[in-house]
Amino acid sequence: MALGRASQQLDLLDPVTRFCEGTLPGNSIFVFLHQHREVLFPDAVFTDLFAMIGRRSVPPSVVAVVMVLQRLEGLSDREAVDRFTFDARWRYAAGVGGWDGEGRAAFAHTVLVDMRERLRRSDRPDRIFEVALDAARQAGLIGRKRVLDSTPLYDAVATMDTVTLIRAAIRGLLGAAAAGGGDLAVGLRAVIGSGDAYAGTAKPVIDWDDPAARGGLVDSRARDGYALLSVLDGMSDLPEPVRQAMRLLATVLGQDLEDDGVGGLRIARTVAADRVISTVDPEARHGHKTSHRGFDGYKAHVAVDPDSELITATAVTAGNTGDAEPVTGLISDLLNQTRHEAAGHDSAGHDSAGHDSELAEAEGPAAEGPAAEGPAAEGPAACYGDSAYGAGAVLELLEQTGIDAKTKVQPPVAAKGKFTKDAFTIDLQAHTVTCPNQVTMRIRPVRDNPRHAGRADFGRACATCPLAAQCTASKTGRSITIGHHEARLAAARTRQTDPAWQADYRATRPKVERKLAHLMRRRHGGRRARMRGHTRIAADFTLLAAATNLARLAVLGLNHTSTGWTLDTA
Numbered sequence: 237m238a239l240g241r242a243s244q245q246l247d248l249l250d251p252v253t254r255f256c257e258g259t260l261p262g263n264s265i266f267v268f269l270h271q272h273r274e275v276l277f278p279d280a281v282f283t284d285l286f287a288m289i290g291r292r293s294v295p296p297s298v299v300a301v302v303m304v305l306q307r308l309e310g311l312s313d314r315e316a317v318d319r320f321t322f323d324a325r326w327r328y329a330a331g332v333g334g335w336d337g338e339g340r341a342a343f344a345h346t347v348l349v350d351m352r353e354r355l356r357r358s359d360r361p362d363r364i365f366e367v368a369l370d371a372a373r374q375a376g377l378i379g380r381k382r383v384l385d386s387t388p389l390y391d392a393v394a395t396m397d398t399v400t401l402i403r404a405a406i407r408g409l410l411g412a413a414a415a416g417g418g419d420l421a422v423g424l425r426a427v428i429g430s431g432d433a434y435a436g437t438a439k440p441v442i443d444w445d446d447p448a449a450r451g452g453l454v455d456s457r458a459r460d461g462y463a464l465l466s467v468l469d470g471m472s473d474l475p476e477p478v479r480q481a482m483r484l485l486a487t488v489l490g491q492d493l494e495d496d497g498v499g500g501l502r503i504a505r506t507v508a509a510d511r512v513i514s515t516v517d518p519e520a521r522h523g524h525k526t527s528h529r530g531f532d533g534y535k536a537h538v539a540v541d542p543d544s545e546l547i548t549a550t551a552v553t554a555g556n557t558g559d560a561e562p563v564t565g566l567i568s569d570l571l572n573q574t575r576h577e578a579a580g581h582d583s584a585g586h587d588s589a590g591h592d593s594e595l596a597e598a599e600g601p602a603a604e605g606p607a608a609e610g611p612a613a614e615g616p617a618a619c620y621g622d623s624a625y626g627a628g629a630v631l632e633l634l635e636q637t638g639i640d641a642k643t644k645v646q647p648p649v650a651a652k653g654k655f656t657k658d659a660f661t662i663d664l665q666a667h668t669v670t671c672p673n674q675v676t677m678r679i680r681p682v683r684d685n686p687r688h689a690g691r692a693d694f695g696r697a698c699a700t701c702p703l704a705a706q707c708t709a710s711k712t713g714r715s716i717t718i719g720h721h722e723a724r725l726a727a728a729r730t731r732q733t734d735p736a737w738q739a740d741y742r743a744t745r746p747k748v749e750r751k752l753a754h755l756m757r758r759r760h761g762g763r764r765a766r767m768r769g770h771t772r773i774a775a776d777f778t779l780l781a782a783a784t785n786l787a788r789l790a791v792l793g794l795n796h797t798s799t800g801w802t803l804d805t806a
């Protein structure tokens with residue numbers, strides 16, 4: 237399919253155009269898209285997605301406008317196309333005018349599906365987000381502060397219990413084998429001993445109140461699974477879909493089952509750390525936003541510029557991923573700027589003598605990072621986040637790159653009101669810990685532990701200590717562990733007691749919560765993912781962020797002139 241070109245000459249007497257220009261407020265997203273659509277989404281932005289010859293596509297700038305408005309209003313593909321067809325504001329924003337003009341009267345909802353797929357397979361799947369952010373940067377709206385936060389994204393599939401998971405994984409494997417042709421599917425079916433045809437999703441009919449019947453069902457389906465895997469074990473020329481189905485079945489069997497001690501298999505008593513919860517979306521995970529609030533699916537992460545309230549980066553991870561994990565990607569623009577400055581270049585890419593950076597040109601835009609421009613780009617770089625971002629590794633990253641750490645560090649906690657760790661004096665120079673009873677013990681190194689670098693055991697001293705009831709219930713006495721980032725965390729805890737630090741934190745960090753609430757407010761495509769699989773959900777969330785940014789830019793009065801993007805100060 238070849239690139240369809242948007243009409244450049246919209247009739248100024250067009251009734252839709254005249255009506256919208258007379259009625260819509262100037263800071264409306266419809267007006268913003270109408271005025272700047274051709275600058276934001278010129279044909280050149282989408283040329284690589286289409287062939288040179290063939291039937292003309294719907295102009296990508298028109299589709300891009302529809303995709304933005306669709307995400308902003310939380311609509312399905314059919315609903316979005318319906319709005320484009322009948323809503324004057326959508327037609328005005330897309331620049332197609334009224335129904336009797338030269339613009340398009342309508343297009344099929346599959347055009348949106350096709351465009352998402354083309355973008356997903358391209359080198360720049362997030363280009364709509366990028367063009368909006370580049371416009372904001374040019375106008376000097378992106379500063380050197382970032383606020384980070386995450387929120388649950390519920391998956392679009394039902395969470396499966398163990399029996400359903402195993403049966404679905406077996407059904408998937410049999411289906412993949414049958415699709416590959418040959419005798420493989422016949423050979424696999426020959427080893428199924430339970431008599432289950434694995435033909436549908438309905439659970440086998442048993443007495444579910446009978447523990448023995450439930451146990452027998454789990455055991456028999458698990459044995460089917462292992463028998464199938466043993467047939468495939470060692471086969472080197474299996475088609476890739478069969479390999480994928482085989483891996484999924486092995487994962488499901490391994491995560492949910494354990495030996496029952498009498499020669500059978502039963503559902504494991506403990507939940508595997510990285511448990512697959514659905515064969516329909518095997519990348520979704522069970523996660524916790526708080527210790528009491530669980531969810532199934534993914535986590536959406538954002539970095540926000542707190543002054544302009546624009547989203548500067550997004551990430552989507554499995555629901556069980558810690559918030560600290562995607563931090564490097566979320567603040568990569570800030571990291572690139574500060575590293576570049578440390579190498580002797582200012583934030584706009586000039587060296588200390590004011591010349592354009594040859595290094596930046598040699599490294600290219602990805603290595604340099606987007607240059608910050610305008611007054612907002614001045615001042616120290618800072619990163620804000622709640623205690624989920626107060627991990628030692630995050631503090632280390634910020635410290636090493638010269639970014640001011642405004643991420644809160646959790647105070648130490650202890651069970652049942654006992655002395656917390658900060659009641660002990662830790663002297664890392666002398667390698668000692670002194671307890672509230674003034675007993676001093678040496679810190680012993682702990683090797684090969686991801687969390688602890690050392691440990692001080694008070695042991696027998698606790699047996700006769702008058703403060704023991706306030707300190708420990710352990711018969712072997714109190715122990716204090718020393719983390720890999722102990723000094724850094726202690727310094728951060730001290731720093732965050734400063735009233736000025738607290739006032740800045742309180743004034744800045746909540747802005748990201750408001751932004752997340754804004755992103756999640758629509759029922760369709762807000763909190764609940766609209767699609768399956770990490771890649772598609774991440775692209776969809778980034779598109780939502782792009783749409784939200786464009787709406788924000790309209791409110792801020794961004795305008796494009798002959799000199800580029802500027803803020804409308806009139």
Ligand code: SF4
Pocket residue numbers: 671672673674675694697698699701702703704707708713714
């Ligand atoms: S219980 Fe042990 S660690 Fe705690 S104050 Fe007494 S001696 Fe020190």
